[in-house]
Amino acid sequence: MYRTHDCGSLRVSDVNKEVTLSGWVQKSRDKGFMIWVDLRDRYGITQLIFDEDRTDETVMKTAQTLGREYVIQVKGTVIERESKNAKIPTGDVEILVKELKILSASKTPPFTIEDETDGGEELRMKYRYLDIRRNPVRENLIFRSKVAMQVRNFLASKDFVEVETPVLIKSTPEGARDFVVPSRMNEGQFYALPQSPQTFKQLLMVGGLDKYFQIVKCFRDEDLRADRQPEFTQIDCEMSFVEQEDVLNIFEEMTRHLLKEVKNVQVDKFPRMTYQEAMEKYGNDKPDIRFGMEFGDLSAFAKARDFKIFNEAEIVVGIAVPGAASMTRKEIDKLIDWVKRPQVGALGMVYVKCNEDGSFKSSVDKFYSQEDLAQWAEATGAQTGDLICVLSGPTNKTRTQLSALRMEMAERLGLRNPEEFAPLWVIDFPLLEWDEDTERYHAMHHPFTSPKPEDIEKLSTDPGNVRANAYDLVLNGNEIGGGSVRIFDKELQALMFDHLGFTPEEARAQFGFLMDAFEYGAPPHAGLAFGFDRLVSILGGQETIRDFIAFPKNNSGRDVMIDAPAAIDQEQLQELNLKVTVE
């Protein structure tokens, strides 16, 4: 037997027990006549002591050779420590070692196996199996496992059935983003990996399964931004005979349950906000509402004077940054440089300091009176000591810029507390969005999302203003879930494909099986999918999903540990009837 106890379980009540422990050498202090070793495993650290008066000489000698990360097995007696360590649960005891066996030696690890390591990200990825030994990474993985368990138990308690949908499927119209898999048995043909199990979960509803979920890997072959992965995990859900309200209620309950179970945080009923309102108040369809700084629309007041820039702008909009009136001229200039960075893209920024004495000092004092500025302060909710930051320009662009500024100021002011959780439903998303490249409307969510019945007639006259029965769940400024009420009527589905620019033939080629299914009694249904990686990282109080994935890929989609992807041999290519057209 390799161990009688793990390294986290021995206490004073175990004193005098003969025990066997196994684990890794965290560190070792050799005083010659005495050697202390911290022995580590997943469950904790236990101190070992080798004492020349009480430990066999050959054991002492072996103990002297132990390096960091050696795997050892020891037998010994639990004794009470003279100098206790209150920081760890096993800190009252140590093991007086009688037998020692080296199970595996270790080279010096390329970075320290400590909570704060000296290893850079690339190095830690290459040796991910060592990185996982560090408490923060291991705890993240265990946390992820716990969240998944809670999700499953909650959904099972609500009669949801977990069904595994296929991974080898068919390429869809957004095909450019599909990973494909050549088939050896079906020459010249390809499977595709799913971007989501969307059509399959709808077919399960047509199949009468009523309530489906799945925690499932999905795949997207797109250029990777900082925090995207080519393979990612969704909590995918679908329900039949429900309306939007039912879906919102059950997943709100689930999210509340998670916050309670894994964070011990109690959250009230989630606020709801229309997409329109979110854009007006926060310039963002996933607003972080842990803090205020709501937008004030200053267009009416600001355009009433002779300031040309504002007068020519479509919108003038500002936020009150709490306590920022104390910023120096230099600091404000730097902030103006910040909003002018290409990533933000503003042309400039007007500011107003709300002085302690109730007066205002602005960068546009030439054009606006104290009374004018008082109006601005009212519209932005600015208090004494605040700094009002004002941007202007085309409506959408300006709101996006101000949203970036709002988030930046919140970050600087420490208002984005990762242990505070502010969920929010954003509803009534537009059904369609205009795509400049292809010069046509695309489905904002996906082609199966149902328009609001009262907006259907606008499909021909004013497509951009048709609202969908679509909703996002937002947590701390991140979209953690999104879904919609689906179309279940084949006529309406055909109309949608038509508006999305599919010919009937194209629609049939791509979605024939779904449209066929709708011919045989499709129930009303609706669903939602959570981005599981993101959900876990936010619940875990961190921003980077990579920290919650056991073996993540880097920004080029490479696994640097196993060195994948890689070339395959000619024989394999021939079997697949493929030729690579680059070197």
Place this chain on the structure above:
Amino acid sequence: MYRTHDCGSLRVSDVNKEVTLSGWVQKSRDKGFMIWVDLRDRYGITQLIFDEDRTDETVMKTAQTLGREYVIQVKGTVIERESKNAKIPTGDVEILVKELKILSASKTPPFTIEDETDGGEELRMKYRYLDIRRNPVRENLIFRSKVAMQVRNFLASKDFVEVETPVLIKSTPEGARDFVVPSRMNEGQFYALPQSPQTFKQLLMVGGLDKYFQIVKCFRDEDLRADRQPEFTQIDCEMSFVEQEDVLNIFEEMTRHLLKEVKNVQVDKFPRMTYQEAMEKYGNDKPDIRFGMEFGDLSAFAKARDFKIFNEAEIVVGIAVPGAASMTRKEIDKLIDWVKRPQVGALGMVYVKCNEDGSFKSSVDKFYSQEDLAQWAEATGAQTGDLICVLSGPTNKTRTQLSALRMEMAERLGLRNPEEFAPLWVIDFPLLEWDEDTERYHAMHHPFTSPKPEDIEKLSTDPGNVRANAYDLVLNGNEIGGGSVRIFDKELQALMFDHLGFTPEEARAQFGFLMDAFEYGAPPHAGLAFGFDRLVSILGGQETIRDFIAFPKNNSGRDVMIDAPAAIDQEQLQELNLKVTVE
């Protein structure tokens, strides 16, 4: 709201309630003045009644148009039925309908949505979403979900952490069976889909995770036999600081737990049998021990006479088929034809009838005395009334043939009761097996399996007889799980690669990252993987895994519902730098 109740929940205690139900029309009986409709959903069937005296005329008219599989919503009053149906839980009540809405019409389904359908397999696969509406298919999917839940809760209670390992990995030496995925971002390179997460789970052990599991999709691009799928699901497990005994105990406990929870079957400690013993007694490394018919080795007695066929055979071996002495000559001739079929491959069969009067009648009476045959009866455990079937020839081949005959006779005699569960551990598998094609030894399990320490020296002298610390869990004649104690020493791993015919360079190219990991303190570890599809189907009392997969592929690896795989367009191929070399 689409419903106040589902179709399985109303009882006599609900009489007089006003309810709303939604579901599918299972069937409809129209007597003109009265129409009865069976309304179905996942939860059950509720009878609706439309009565011209009590139901509005327009509602009556709409009700007349209802066809099978229409999706409807009704409002009405729960009333007590005059003629009750004791077969269903809702059989005491019916709904007197006041309002009726057709949510979706349906064409006549291509096969009946009944427990016993008239649809053939191919048709049911094409319309799988309709097949899923049938009770047996739906119940199988729900059953699968329950088994997964029980597995997860059991393993979590034992401190196992579920970790998602990557799907986009690297092609391995058994590369011919890998599905590959061309990478767009890494030109000319390919990911591979995992045949199992083997190396990743070992790396998680090196990473100190201690106990890992995952219910995970795996992929194998091999020619599909009747009941194989290109994508299949494993319960994949690994533990550190354990010996074989620990692994056997915990997964025996898990299997016992499953049998108790999902089948209410109590099973005692699982018997254990060495591979050697299994081959000798059953000619099979996954013997079905729900019934006897153990092999009797007759070589010693049978070769002592002048029967040339036996004298020239390496082995003479028989089974006693219970009660089969009553078979007619014609029936026995047919059985002899059966063993001669190419699928079995025997050259002939000798038989002995154990007559009621204690005498024997055999097909080789010319060569063997009654006393000789009495020895045969003793060796095979034959009783009065049994038929002893004897095969002879080369040892391995003959045992395999007799195993096939044993299974066939058990099937004919109804001894393979799907509601009886007889688990069994088969242990001490050979480490290597000889491959005729490549003329070299291959790892029987995989290259990371550890040899038994006492057999290591035979690696050079007698490799075929080196036993491994490898084990299979067998249930009712099916291998439902298999695993091994792993090599965790880099020298031993290098030795193994050498014996498997890898050059050091090849080993490094394929498994460099694992061998590197072993340089940094690898713990002893061992694991096991269950074939989840198979496990679920056997627990479900059925033999076909396809019946427990929501959207299975056919024997050509095709999904006939979505028509995948399929050609992809030229643009997609170009982006991937690929050219297809067939039409």
